[in-house]
Amino acid sequence: MDLEGAKMGAVEGDELLEAQSHIWNHILAINKSMALKYAVQVGIPDIIHRYGPNPMPLSKLVSALQLHPQNTPHMHRLMRVLVHSGFFRTQKLSEPNGEEDEGYVLTNSSRLLVTTNPLTLAPFVFCVLESAFFQSWRSLPAWLQTEDRTPFDTANGVSFWECLANDSTDDGVIFNKSMASDAKFVMRILLEKYKDVFDGFGSLVDVGGGTGNVVKAIAQAFPKMECTVFDLPQVVGDLKGEANFKYVQGDMFHAIPPADAILLKWILHDWNDEECVKILKNCKEAITGNKKNGKVIVIDMVVGNDTRDECTETQLFFDMMMMLMLGGKERDEKEWAQLIKEAGYSGYKIFPILGLRSLVEIYP
Ligand SMILES: C[S@@+](CC[C@H](N)C(=O)[O-])C[C@H]1O[C@@H](n2cnc3c(N)ncnc32)[C@H](O)[C@@H]1O
């Protein structure tokens, strides 16, 4: 036996089969994403939700989707993958429907994909699983031989933000919708469980606050707080504020409006270290000008803050997305500490209260 053969021989029987299964699982894992995308595209969570609370038999699902009855077994196989992944559950029917004695019900995950749920995360499915993402992966080998910022830039000749500024596509609408849905989701948890994070501030600026769902929620919960959504002209240019919140257009790399508190939700992970230091320095100016002594509140991932397998893996997946699309990254605590120190702050505290993300308070 040659050397390679001998090395291979060290792994035998069950271990060899396990290794093969691991490889196959990774090659085919894309089926999970694509089955989910199809289900959300055709509205399966909505259809089962409308049918509820009883389990929905396969035949009823097939007719609601207006599929050819010949494809019933195919639909069953698709649903089997999604049941296995935890998006639906099968449950016994109280009364059989012809030959069928079970049907589908929603799980906590698919309830969050029902489009009429105020906390729906359905827009994310379309934002991530579209051609730009796959195209960026395809451009990765070429990108690694260039000085381009991201594989997205290599594929498109422009940056992601430049692409969004281009009115001729609906990418901006899709992106802003998915950010807006996340903003609602996070604010529900923050204001329900950790409202005191915002106590005592007279003013707050949400930097890169998108279409304003975060600020709308804070402004409603704190009617005496002067709140500002600060974002690029193409995002907030046409938007009008209300009682205690307003929209201001500008560029966070130039200057940020002064306030007691600055919020940076899902901003810093979009940018490289040098850019983050610049943004953080501008935030420091904004909270310390006029003798103010406020704080910066960051909502972002701290990689490794939750060691359960699926959590770290999802954080690493986000890191890939930031690398591919934006030239940013997900950071571990050491990397956050380094950024905060370089931007001239005196300290920080991490509150791991938002699942995969944390709330980080940064003190001037
Ligand atoms: C990932 S989104 C996060 C939106 C929002 N904070 C949230 O979490 O729902 C990043 C936001 O930063 C904004 N942005 C990008 N570059 C900016 C800049 N130079 N100045 C101000 N905002 C910027 C984008 O328009 C976008 O709304």
Ligand SMILES: O=c1cc(-c2ccc(O)cc2)oc2c(O)c(O)ccc12
């Ligand atoms: O969840 C996302 C997704 C993106 C994203 C997806 C697909 C694209 O073609 C571009 C971007 O970007 C995000 C982002 O910038 C962020 O700060 C948070 C989440 C996401």
